[in-house]
Amino acid sequence: MNQILKRRAFGRIAMASALLxxxxxxxxxxxxxxxxxxxxxxxxxxTETLDTIRNDKSIKAGDINKIMALxxxxxxxxxxxxxxxxxxxxxxxxxATPEQQKRLQEEFKLLLVRTYAGALDQVTxxxxxxxxxxxxxxxxxxxxRTEVRGASGGEPxxxxxxxxxxxxxxxxxxxxxxNVMGIWxxxxxxxxxAQEINAKGIDGLIAVxxxxxxxxxxxx
Numbered sequence: 001m002n003q004i005l006k007r008r009a010f011g012r013i014a015m016a017s018a019l020l021x022x023x024x025x026x027x028x029x030x031x032x033x034x035x036x037x038x039x040x041x042x043x044x045x046x047t048e049t050l051d052t053i054r055n056d057k058s059i060k061a062g063d064i065n066k067i068m069a070l071x072x073x074x075x076x077x078x079x080x081x082x083x084x085x086x087x088x089x090x091x092x093x094x095x096a097t098p099e100q101q102k103r104l105q106e107e108f109k110l111l112l113v114r115t116y117a118g119a120l121d122q123v124t125x126x127x128x129x130x131x132x133x134x135x136x137x138x139x140x141x142x143x144x145r146t147e148v149r150g151a152s153g154g155e156p157x158x159x160x161x162x163x164x165x166x167x168x169x170x171x172x173x174x175x176x177x178x179n180v181m182g183i184w185x186x187x188x189x190x191x192x193x194a195q196e197i198n199a200k201g202i203d204g205l206i207a208v209x210x211x212x213x214x215x216x217x218x219x220x
Contacts, residue, residue: 038142038163038173039133045078046128046146053123062117064217071113080164080174081105087177088189089205092197100202107209108189114216126150128159140165142173157181 036044053059058066085105086093093101131145142163147156162177178185196205 036172037133038135038161039130039144041078041163041173042144042146042161042175043128043130046130050123050126050128060123064114064117067113067117068110071109078175080166080176081109083164083176084108084186087186089193089197089202090190092202092205096202100206103206104202104209107206107213110213111209111216114213124150129156 052070056066059070082101082105085101085108088108089096089104093104096104127149129147129149131147133142133144135142142165144161144163146159146161148159149156158179158181160179161175162179163173163175166172166174176186193205196208200208
């Protein structure tokens, strides 16, 4: 049982790190960003993320304002967060108004940050191994597999990334889904969101997310 609990806690650390990519892409020229292979992108982002968390006491302590500033400035440029949110909401996304879609993205982002921020104080000696990407340079969609290990040993945590190549804008690859220990983030939340949408509609889901975020804020 203790081993299972440790593994779950390690999984939370891995997910927290995955959701808080460092912003090295912000300092890259568009040409370099566009040419970067998906596995190279993931390796750079995850390595720099762990370094950022380790060296920033406010982030490690779960300072939501500091974390949100990091997410907005450095994480979001590397994600297709609209696609991530739309996939999570499912078919109802297509019938949502632009304002509803905006609110869903805002509340979903805050939910993810608040859910995993508490695990950041456990980031210490974890190391990430990125497995080489075997796809073609012409691929438009990629799966990059990684393993997260602690210096104390134990089984590694599988952490995989789904990326798409952004057409036309020169920004290269963007992440749109994450898999921790065999569980895809989008699939997990899609089930929860579908229950709320079926019962209360899009506005009901937004209200539930807002209430949950408000509750998480009060706890912190």
